Structure formats: structure tokens, C-alpha cells
Amino acid sequence: MAPKPETLAAFEAAKGFMPLREGLALYEAAAEAAALGLPLLEVGTYCGRSTLLLADAAREAGVVAVTVDHHRGSEEQQPGWEYHDPSVVDPEIGLMDTLPTFRRTLHKAGLEEHVLAVVGRSPQAAAVWGGSVGLVFIDGGHTDEHATADYEGWVPHLAVGGLLVIHDVFPDPADGGQAPYRIYCRALASGAFTETSATDSLRVLRRTTTGL
Numbered sequence: 001m002a003p004k005p006e007t008l009a010a011f012e013a014a015k016g017f018m019p020l021r022e023g024l025a026l027y028e029a030a031a032e033a034a035a036l037g038l039p040l041l042e043v044g045t046y047c048g049r050s051t052l053l054l055a056d057a058a059r060e061a062g063v064v065a066v067t068v069d070h071h072r073g074s075e076e077q078q079p080g081w082e083y084h085d086p087s088v089v090d091p092e093i094g095l096m097d098t099l100p101t102f103r104r105t106l107h108k109a110g111l112e113e114h115v116l117a118v119v120g121r122s123p124q125a126a127a128v129w130g131g132s133v134g135l136v137f138i139d140g141g142h143t144d145e146h147a148t149a150d151y152e153g154w155v156p157h158l159a160v161g162g163l164l165v166i167h168d169v170f171p172d173p174a175d176g177g178q179a180p181y182r183i184y185c186r187a188l189a190s191g192a193f194t195e196t197s198a199t200d201s202l203r204v205l206r207r208t209t210t211g212l
């Protein structure tokens, strides 16, 4: 299973933090999960790079990809930090705003109608979310506070048989921050998941039981 060539081209052209190899693994997980007939859920839209892949899989299966972001950027994307991009600052208010870039990315790829964009904080969205989802992709804030809230907020909405995908999992602290790794360990320790694939820092786990 692979994304359409035009989706891949849009992905390669999009701003963001998802390498191709991991993107292809994400797509595979999304295509598999979409067969459950439930929405695919992403935390951390940024400029829509990974969202394109979820949207492509959602289109194939006739489901919707839901993507949540306040669009103000994570800690490490703020001015003065390593991953800051001045071209995504709203000059009028002086804060990051990745929503316009995201919308352009999605529009150019012809995938707008397969995506529901939720603009706001992930825990607040999770708290009002009513139904089950077939995939939870966690790629939002990388502090323990944010990663834990994403896990605790969204995993209860994940259907049994659905997939939990976590990005930026680095077992060795020398390679990166540990918060995504800690929620990955927590998922495995819960006994409710089995790992189905690992591609660089992207981990895919299947929910096997209702207990958490």
C-alpha cells in the first residue's frame, strides 16, 4: 500500500518534520486502520506534511482524517529555538500561525474534503470528542505534559483493533527527547497493545484489548 504519486509529491514539497521512510510507514498504518471504517486522528498538524498521507488513506477508504493543532507551534518551534521557521509567523500579532500554510498544502494536493481540521489544544479536543477512531497518531508537543495528555486524552477513543502511532520515539536520550518514548513504553506496559512495526522513530502499536 502506497500513497498516490501526486500525494507523495505534495508530501515532499510540504514543510514539516516527517521523513519519507517514516511517512510511508505512517501511510501503511493509516491505510490499514482506515479499513475499520472509523476516522483517523492526528495530533500535531503543523503545515500538513503528515496530514497529506492520512488524508490520502482516508480518501481511499471513504473515512475522514481529523487533525488537531492550535497552530501556534511547539516549544522548540518558537522564535530563537532550533526548529523555528520565521515564514510561519503571523506578522500582525507576532505569533506562529501554521494554519494558512496547512490549508494551502491540503488544497494544492486536492485533499481538503477528506480532512477535518480542529484548531485548538489537543486535551480540550479529546475531552469533547464523542466517537471511536481507528488510528491515533501522536506527533504534537514533546514535553511530558503534552505527550502524556495526548496519550491519556485520545487512546480511550481508539477502537480495539485500531492502531496507535507515535512519532519521535528515541530509546536513547542521545538521539532526542524522551516524552514520546515514555508514552510508547506506557502503552506497551498497559498490556493493551502489541507492536506491529518500527521504522526509525515511528512506532505502530495495535490495540488488542479494551482495558488500559
Ligand code: SAH
Residues within 6 Å of the ligand: 015, 016, 017, 018, 043, 044, 045, 046, 047, 048, 049, 050, 051, 068, 069, 070, 071, 072, 073, 074, 098, 120, 121, 122, 123, 139, 140, 141, 142, 146
Ligand atoms: N506532523 C507534523 C509535525 C507536527 S509538529 C509534520 O508531519 O510535519 C508539532 C505540532 O504540534 C505543532 O504544530 C504544534 O503547534 C502542535 N502542538 C503542540 N502541542 C499541542 C497541543 N497541546 N495541542 C495542539 N497542538 C499542539
Ligand code: MG
Residues within 6 Å of the ligand: 017, 139, 167, 168
Ligand atoms: Mg514528529
